[in-house]
Amino acid sequence: MTEKLYYNDPFCKTFTATVRACVQEKDAWAVTLDRTVFYPEGGGQPADHGTLGGVHVADTRERDGEVVHLCNGPLAVGEAVEGAIDWARRFDFMQQHSGEHIVSGILCGIFHCDNVGFHIGHDLVTIDFNAGLTAEDVLDIERRANQYIWEDHALSVAYPSPEELEKLDVYVESQVGKVAHDAQSYYTREGLNAKIIGGGGTVLSQIPAAGSTVPKGSTIMLYTDESAESDMVTVPDVVGKGGLVTNKLILNSGLNIKITGVGIENENAVAAKQSLPAGTQVARGTVITVDFADTTLRDSF
Numbered sequence: 001m002t003e004k005l006y007y008n009d010p011f012c013k014t015f016t017a018t019v020r021a022c023v024q025e026k027d028a029w030a031v032t033l034d035r036t037v038f039y040p041e042g043g044g045q046p047a048d049h050g051t052l053g054g055v056h057v058a059d060t061r062e063r064d065g066e067v068v069h070l071c072n073g074p075l076a077v078g079e080a081v082e083g084a085i086d087w088a089r090r091f092d093f094m095q096q097h098s099g100e101h102i103v104s105g106i107l108c109g110i111f112h113c114d115n116v117g118f119h120i121g122h123d124l125v126t127i128d129f130n131a132g133l134t135a136e137d138v139l140d141i142e143r144r145a146n147q148y149i150w151e152d153h154a155l156s157v158a159y160p161s162p163e164e165l166e167k168l169d170v171y172v173e174s175q176v177g178k179v180a181h182d183a184q185s186y187y188t189r190e191g192l193n194a195k196i197i198g199g200g201g202t203v204l205s206q207i208p209a210a211g212s213t214v215p216k217g218s219t220i221m222l223y224t225d226e227s228a229e230s231d232m233v234t235v236p237d238v239v240g241k242g243g244l245v246t247n248k249l250i251l252n253s254g255l256n257i258k259i260t261g262v263g264i265e266n267e268n269a270v271a272a273k274q275s276l277p278a279g280t281q282v283a284r285g286t287v288i289t290v291d292f293a294d295t296t297l298r299d300s301f
Contacts, residue, residue, distance in 0.1 A: 200224030237278030
């Protein structure tokens with residue numbers, strides 16, 4: 001497969017590579033390299049244009065993991081060539097794409113909706129959301145996005161391993177108004193458990209609420225009647241207890257647990273603090289964050 005240099009350095013403008021294949025396709029030559037900075041069209045962002053070995057690259061596509069450069073002239077297989085992307089075009093797309101993520105993050109966080117479509121055009125960017133917005137809502141999101149940009153937050157890119165992905169929190173989507181068993185099946189596919197409470201067939205409320213983030217394996221309470229307001233449990237006292245004991249106490253109380261600090265697989269891990277005090281009455285399914293510390297590190301100071 002093509003080595004995709006744009007993932008390592010999105011600001012790289014020029015590079016050298018070896019031509020692996022060159023096949024004529026209608027009025028263009030499809031050139032494959034061992035490595036490239038040219039980003040193929042994908043994720044709503046148009047493909048890079050530029051030059052490769054002195055010929056113009058009019059389009060870039062990905063086919064089975066290979067980045068194919070559609071050029072207006074042939075290149076010799078085995079030849080080392082220099083490539084340069086149209087940086088003004090790419091940087092414009094980078095700014096617009098980053099802006100889309102900022103807008104989507106703010107909007108979805110407020111309205112608990114989804115970005116269901118995104119496209120960067122020549123004159124405008126379109127983003128589709130499954131939520132109804134008023135003109136005032138749109139102006140408010142615009143203000144918040146501009147404020148975020150002026151605050152100059154750093155952007156980070158991560159490529160979690162399969163093991164790390166399993167540990168990532170899951171965004172809780174709203175299933176209110178859905179058929180209870182359909183909602184339960186949805187959460188199962190998302191790596192969560194779901195418990196239906198009540199004799200109705202439609203979800204009237206849920207705990208944790210939509211917009212929350214919970215660890216995989218957490219349990220979502222789906223209420224099909226009005227019992228949610230009275231279905232309260234008591235937060236246990238876990239400070240000073242080990243990881244396995246803490247986990248058992250929280251789960252047996254009908255609550256969910258989010259672990260911070262050192263992992264509970266550390267045999268020296270002890271719960272140092274909890275997000276809600278022991279004895280607090282909360283809705284069943286509430287997430288309790290417990291911060292663990294390594295007692296051997298603490299005792300060494």
